[in-house]
Amino acid sequence: MTESMDPRGPTLHPVATPVRVAPEQYDRGVGEVLVSAEDLQRRVRELGEQISRDYGGRPLLLVGVLKGAVFFLSDLMRFIDIPVEIDFMAVASYGSATDSSGVVRILKDLDAAIEGRDVLIVEDIVDSGLTLQYLLRNLGSRNPRTLEVCALLVKPARRKVELPSKYIGFEIEDRFVVGYGLDYGERYRNLPFVAALEK
Ligand code: IMP
Numbered sequence: 001m002t003e004s005m006d007p008r009g010p011t012l013h014p015v016a017t018p019v020r021v022a023p024e025q026y027d028r029g030v031g032e033v034l035v036s037a038e039d040l041q042r043r044v045r046e047l048g049e050q051i052s053r054d055y056g057g058r059p060l061l062l063v064g065v066l067k068g069a070v071f072f073l074s075d076l077m078r079f080i081d082i083p084v085e086i087d088f089m090a091v092a093s094y095g096s097a098t099d100s101s102g103v104v105r106i107l108k109d110l111d112a113a114i115e116g117r118d119v120l121i122v123e124d125i126v127d128s129g130l131t132l133q134y135l136l137r138n139l140g141s142r143n144p145r146t147l148e149v150c151a152l153l154v155k156p157a158r159r160k161v162e163l164p165s166k167y168i169g170f171e172i173e174d175r176f177v178v179g180y181g182l183d184y185g186e187r188y189r190n191l192p193f194v195a196a197l198e199k
């Protein structure tokens with residue numbers, strides 16, 4: 001994926017293009033690379049710069065959704081140059097290993113209240129959107145000043161609910177992906193790229 005390959009230009013989020021090279025040195029379960037480590041870093045920098053401009057010096061609270069968003073969040077915040085704090089939520093979504101049901105349970109809540117604050121939810125991936133829909137409702141009811149979403153990846157083909165996602169890293173095709181925080185059965189989070197899981 002290069003900028004010149006994205007016909008919509010640099011202001012809209014890019015669509016990931018698979019690279020037909022299997023990184024065999026990592027794991028036999030890892031298939032095509034959908035987003036390389038270089039493309040991830042470039043896009044995360046762009047998002048950080050955009051967020052810094054948009055919040056214009058107002059203190060920002062990033063809410064990371066454990067565990068997958070930790071990797072994205074920690075890279076992202078190093079490209080944000082306005083006052084920024086972080087907090088985390090852990091949620092469990094009932095369903096299979098690859099499908100969430102929308103029935104969400106809070107495993108760990110935020111440490112502090114968010115009333116009156118500018119809050120940006122940082123998610124690894126929006127698949128059906130059901131987890132994010134729950135989070136937006138739940139955090140929205142706590143009366144933040146603003147509440148927005150920054151998702152590294154979106155899978156439009158799988159979306160079940162319409163959601164406002166202001167910041168999006170990459171749009172990907174309908175495949176189960178691992179790496180850069182994303183897991184399959186808790187494994188593969190450490191891969192420095194995003195790859196499809198081989199069937
Ligand atoms: P949703 O509720 O269907 O949008 O699912 C959201 C959550 O499911 C994400 O935060 C991930 O933890 C997980 N998930 C969805 N798709 C993938 C994937 O392709 N790889 C790894 N985890 C995924």
Ligand code: MG
Nearest residue numbers: 068182183184
């Ligand atoms: Mg997961």
